Amino acid sequence: MIPPTAGYYAFRYNRPAVSPQPREPFASLGRFSEVGFHILVALAEGPKHGYAMMQDIGGMTGARPGPGTLYAAIARLEQRRWIEPVASDDRRRPYRLTNAGRQALRARLEAQASVARVARTRLAHG
Amino acid sequence: MADANAPDPDVPPGTGSPAARRIATRILRWYPKPWRARYGAEMRALVAEMPVAWRQVADLAIGAAREWVSPRAFGWPARSAAGRIQVARGFKFALVIVAFEMVIHATVTPGTISGIWGESLRSACLAVVLATIVRMVLGFLVWRRAWPRVVRPRWFGHVRSAEIACWFLAIAIWIVGDHNQPVPAYVSMPGLYGFAHHFQTVVWIHLLFQFSARTKRLQRAQMSHTKRLLQSRHGGWPTV
Numbered sequence: 538m539i540p541p542t543a544g545y546y547a548f549r550y551n552r553p554a555v556s557p558q559p560r561e562p563f564a565s566l567g568r569f570s571e572v573g574f575h576i577l578v579a580l581a582e583g584p585k586h587g588y589a590m591m592q593d594i595g596g597m598t599g600a601r602p603g604p605g606t607l608y609a610a611i612a613r614l615e616q617r618r619w620i621e622p623v624a625s626d627d628r629r630r631p632y633r634l635t636n637a638g639r640q641a642l643r644a645r646l647e648a649q650a651s652v653a654r655v656a657r658t659r660l661a662h663g
Numbered sequence: 664m665a666d667a668n669a670p671d672p673d674v675p676p677g678t679g680s681p682a683a684r685r686i687a688t689r690i691l692r693w694y695p696k697p698w699r700a701r702y703g704a705e706m707r708a709l710v711a712e713m714p715v716a717w718r719q720v721a722d723l724a725i726g727a728a729r730e731w732v733s734p735r736a737f738g739w740p741a742r743s744a745a746g747r748i749q750v751a752r753g754f755k756f757a758l759v760i761v762a763f764e765m766v767i768h769a770t771v772t773p774g775t776i777s778g779i780w781g782e783s784l785r786s787a788c789l790a791v792v793l794a795t796i797v798r799m800v801l802g803f804l805v806w807r808r809a810w811p812r813v814v815r816p817r818w819f820g821h822v823r824s825a826e827i828a829c830w831f832l833a834i835a836i837w838i839v840g841d842h843n844q845p846v847p848a849y850v851s852m853p854g855l856y857g858f859a860h861h862f863q864t865v866v867w868i869h870l871l872f873q874f875s876a877r878t879k880r881l882q883r884a885q886m887s888h889t890k891r892l893l894q895s896r897h898g899g900w901p902t903v
Contacts, residue, residue, distance in 0.1 A: 587709045603719045605726020628708040
């Protein structure tokens with residue numbers, strides 16, 4: 538039995554997506570791109586649970602993200618399969634970086650490095 | 664690595680405001696159920712371990728509200744992505760309308776609550792009726808190819824023809840029948856009453872259209888849902 542809406546959607550909307558994917562992978566995280574980036578940096582060292590991530594980010598940036606912001610970013614990173622939970626008996630579940638997350642982090646770091654290089658050159662000559 | 668997972672000696676656990684910690688733990692229950700099923704235990708452990716101040720409480724409250732209106736991660740309660748987008752929009756629409764009505768009534772018609780919400784309901788009914796009728800009529804005309812495709816400048820492109828027609832109808836209704844109505848006694852700024860009432864209806868119409876528009880994102884979500892449905896039930900697209 539074909540659902541009555543199938544034909545409508547099939548013929549009305551059967552066309553390729555017009556909006557291309559954003560070039561910068563972190564752009565899709567929206568307001569969580571900064572926290573997401575910091576989480577990936579924290580996990581680059583090894584698996585960590587939420588509080589350890591929070592402390593690490595606090596040490597790196599001087600400001601700890603709140604628990605709501607941290608877990609919102611974790612959920613979005615996990616949805617993109619950039620991080621994954623590690624099996625643990627503890628209530629505090631650790632997370633680790635996946636290969637996709639490592640690639641995204643590397644791409645972001647390279648982009649930042651090139652911007653920093655240009656900025657340094659301009660400051661030196663300006 | 665073991666050092667990184669150890670608690671911070673500089674911030675001993677249990678510091679912060681006990682009241683803030685109690686309220687933060689309570690706020691965790693405000694998150695949507697699927698979210699709590701997935702992250703609830705971890706977040707409870709985090710809140711029990713970290714020093715909780717009022718800033719963290721506000722962060723959690725904002726986070727809970729965000730997850731209710733966000734279809735991205737754990738939008739509730741629909742099963743498909745398209746449904747989640749629509750549910751999240753419904754929540755957003757309700758929030759925006761309530762905020763808007765509060766601003767309008769706080770400035771123009773502060774007075775009795777029943778009078779205020781009666782006025783709002785009247786605007787809402789007019790907006791819904793107009794939007795429905797005009798959409799049906801214009802939909803029929805477009806289907807019959809009797810309505811020309813109107814090219815609008817890019818900055819105005821998101822406003823649909825049906826919405827513009829609704830605006831004109833609302834203005835016509837206001838000019839014909841509404842402006843002679845006596846201003847209720849509870850209105851504090853009678854000079855602005857007519858304008859505010861009309862403005863309210865126009866905003867209702869605009870928000871109705873904006874929040875019910877079939878955006879590209881919604882189209883893609885509907886499309887992929889239909890594809891999955893057809894794949895699971897019929898093994899592919901129907902042949903017509």
